[in-house]
Amino acid sequence: MRTENREPMQTQTRDHIFTVHGIDCAHCANTIEVSLVRLDGVEVCELNATTGRLRVRGAVEPDTVIAYVRSLGYEATPTDETGATSPSSDAPVSFVRFMWQRVETRLALVGAVLIVPGVVLHELLGWRTLWIDALAWAALVAAGLPIARSAWRSLVVSRTISINALMTIAAVGAVIIGAHVEAGLVMVLFAIGEAIEGFTAARARDAIRSLMTLAPETALRLRDGYETRVPVAELEVGDVIIVRPGERVPMDGVVRSGATHVDQAPITGESVPVVKTPGAHVYAGSINGEGVMEVVVTHPASENTISRMIRLVQEAQDRRAPVQRMIDRFAGWYTPAVVGIAALMATVPPLLFGQPFWNPSPDETGWFYRSLALLVVACPCALVISTPVSVVSALSAAARAGVLIKGGAALEALGGIRAVAFDKTGTLTTGKPTLVMVRSVDCREPEQNNDARCDACDTLLELACAVERRSEHPLAHAIVDAARRRGLSQTVPPAASVAALPGHGIIGEVEGRTVVIGSHRYFDETSPHPRSFCNRAEQDASVGRTPLMISVDGVFAGMLSVADTVRPESREAVALLREAGIEHIIMLTGDRRETAYAVAADVGVDDVRAEVLPAHKAETVENLRAAYGAVAMVGDGINDTPALASATVGIAIGAAHGGANQAMETADVTLMSNDLRRLPFVFALARAARRTIMLNVAFSIAVKVVFLAIVAAGWSTMWMAVFADMGTSLLVTLNGLRLLGFRPKTEAFS
Structure with missing residues (x-):
């Protein structure tokens, strides 16, 4: 009978992260997943074939998982949540060194050397001698033994028919009909092809590994x-x-x-x-x-920031795109079905139509041989690897550009976005008050702005800075920062006897003079001022600025205006999004309509939803989705986290510049910087990834269909079928890896 203090340990569900070594293709990863799910206590198992990162959830001990993975012919090592294992453990310097790292790949190289005489003398020149067959047998054993052992383990341990099983059956069949050289060649080509896939996957892993080496130890x-x-x-x-x-x-x-x-x-x-x-x-x-x-x-x-980036990118790489999940489900029943179809191809034509079972002559193939070629060409390697290598490459390219995309599903959704909604404050604008106008009653330039200079306006700003230096109000910071930029922050000593005028402003003594800084309403009630300043204050207030009036010893001295300014790159970002094919660009804000339309006109947005309270932004996003379909929401995460979650894709900005951590966790995409010009890059990368995936899938299927027809017609040999399968796998892998270098030419990246 179990004791009470043992049972919680046995039933406790935990997440374990491992790095699996020795994976050469996506089908190997699927085999490990299917096997581990059947292990007692395992609830969820996800293995990324490209990164080798294995996540297991359940009431199971890490040592049990490691032992089980070893029984399948692979090695697993525990790692932390950031995926930080030894950075150089799998890093290949060259293909030759990579091939020499493992026993299986070394044996494949030995097999390649042994099979060369048979290819040249037997396949090309037609020689038939015992020593050539002996070398072919040696090549078959060297290259094929690890493959056959893996196939047997998958069949016994996980009760699955793997790709290795297809190749083993094909090789054994070739030996039965006396095609010894072809049997050895099939195994050698397959083993080397798998090693090439493993090498390219290791190159993809280098992209995220480079992030791990950024911070010194x-x-x-x-x-x-x-x-x-x-x-x-x-x-x-x-x-x-x-x-x-x-x-x-x-x-x-x-x-x-x-x-x-x-x-x-x-x-x-x-x-x-x-x-x-x-x-x-x-x-x-x-x-x-x-x-x-x-x-x-x-x-x-x-x-720290880099650790969070690594953790989020690794988690993102584990999240599979919908098309990848569909392909994985397809591969689950496809491989056993191929064995059944091959058995029917070998038996039905001879039994029902009197066709030859064995090869009638050296130049003519029977249906048994054709069924063996079918097993080879039907391997789903290229189809299974076509999506994950593209997704991992795109996510790594984004991370190196300071953009975190939370997985294949988010990447796929980004590719279909046609409408983008922006939060105004902190996103299109800086979210920080800035002094935009100084105007003294003695100003020689009646339309004085923040860029022009005159002595009277500088004096007014000096007095305002002396008082506001004693305040912690955001508007005070804007005034002090402006004075500091002009070199005026230390020219007058700080004010004395500073006191707040609750709801109205602030008062202080500067070198014996009483300086009052207050709202337009307060000055309307307490201090006479010229009608021109009153009109200017009303005009500024109508476009979202905050006018501040100043008096010295009871006499009106001038006015300042503070506003949340538009980011310098916002207009360019909006224009680039339109060029990138985003059809609808919307701005959401809680500000008044006058203020909202003024900002929208400044940045080039023509669809404005004003006076939207933070609590209603999520509802507004839902309405946009109903109207336009797929909608991306862009915000700084301060008060728009629900809206980010409601969008098809939520995009948070400024994670490395004080953006809300909650948004970094909630959003589907995070821009580490505040530069909105990275948004076109995000959408362009997503669309490039989608095109790459669709091209890879279509190419993989097309090659399969064409070669299946060729095999059925008896025009293909088994080694030609291996070349077709491995060549297709290599091409789609290399095509996916091209996304690692994706970098559009915009000013933000120049």
Whole structure:
């Protein structure tokens, strides 16, 4: 009888992550999945053939999973949630070195050497001697023994007929009819073809592995005046680290001292180095420029930006596209069906129509031989690998450009988007108040703006800055920042006796003068001001600006206007989206219609949904989906997470610049930077991936259909069928890998 403290351990459901080594094709991964699901305690099993990442959920111990995978002929090693195993464990330097890493591939190379005399002397010149057959037998055993053993394990352990079983049956059949050289050649070609698939998959894994190597493994910690080189895993939040010129930043943090330029391209994709001064945030994996920085660590190594990127990309690669799931289900019953069809092809024509079963002559094939060729050509390798290699390549290309796409389903959905909805505040606009106008009563330029300069307006801004330096209000920050940019923030001492006027403004003493900064309504009630300023304040308010009036010793002195400004790249991003084929671009905002239409006109959006409360944005997105079909929602994640979740595809921006972590987890796509010009890249990549997948699937099916007809007509040999199958697999794999280099030519990527 079980004890009470043991039962919870046995029934506890957990997720385990492993890296499986030795997978050469997607069908191998499917075989492992089908086998593991039958293991007691396993509830869910997902294995990505391209990345080798295995996720098992259930009440099962890791050692049990490892032993079971080993019984199938593969090796599994535990890894953490980020997928961080030894970065160089599978990294191939060259194809030859890759082939020499494993016993199976070494045997395939030996078999290739042994079969060469038979190909040249027997297949091409027609020689028939015992020593040629002996070499062919040796090649068959060398290359075919691992394949036959894998087929037997799959049949016994998981009760599935694998591709290896098809090839083994074909080779044995060839031996039965005396085609020894052909039997050896089939096995050698198949083994080498599988190794080539494994090599190309390893190349795809290198793309995500390169992310893992961005952040250094050690950091120079400054503690009690001493500098010590320590592993990043030992660093704690609050530790101070030193980053020297040219070094990679080892941890996320805030600059304590130093000024430099930092290349953030590996994280955000930004092409221009960013100036970093005290108070600025830096991210692990970015590259320091010319200066030395002291950085205060803000996140542990497991939670810094690059670690979250790796974790999300690996999880995304595990999420299969709908077309991939359909192909996997198809392959599950297709392979056993091929064996049945081959058996019918071998027996029905001879029994019912008097056709030859054995080969009547060396130049004519019987139906038994044709059935063996059918087994070879019908292998679904190319069809099964056509989607995952394309998806993984596209996701890796996006990640290297600072865009995280959450899996094949999101990638596939992106390819069908024809309508994009933008949240206004923080997305099309900066989401941060900025001083846009300074106008003194003594200004020599009546239409003074933030770019022009005059002494009277500078004096007005100096006084406003002196008072607002004592305030933490967002509007105060906008005024102080503007004064700092103009070099006016320190010309007048900070105000004394500063006090808030609740709901109205702020008051303070500056060098003996009383300065009041308040709203237009407050000045209407308390301080006379020219009608021209009143009209300008009303005009600014109508387009979403916040007018602030200023008096000095009770006399009206002028006015400032603060606004949430449009991002410089928003108009270009909208134009690029239209060029990319996005038919409908919509802006959602809770602002008044006048403000909303002013911003929309500035960025080039003609469909505006104004006065939409945050709680109703999700409902608005649902209405857009009903009207336009597939809709993408773009937001900064501050208050639009429900809307992001309601869209066909939710896109969050600025994850590396303070964007909400909740949005990074909820959204289907995350832009690490705030540059909206990356959106056309996202849609272009998704459409390229969709075209690549459709082309791969169509090409794989077309080749199968053509060669099945050729085999049925008796015009194909088995080794020709192997060439067709392995060649198709290699071509679709290479076509999918082309997406790794996808990079459209836009200013955002120049």
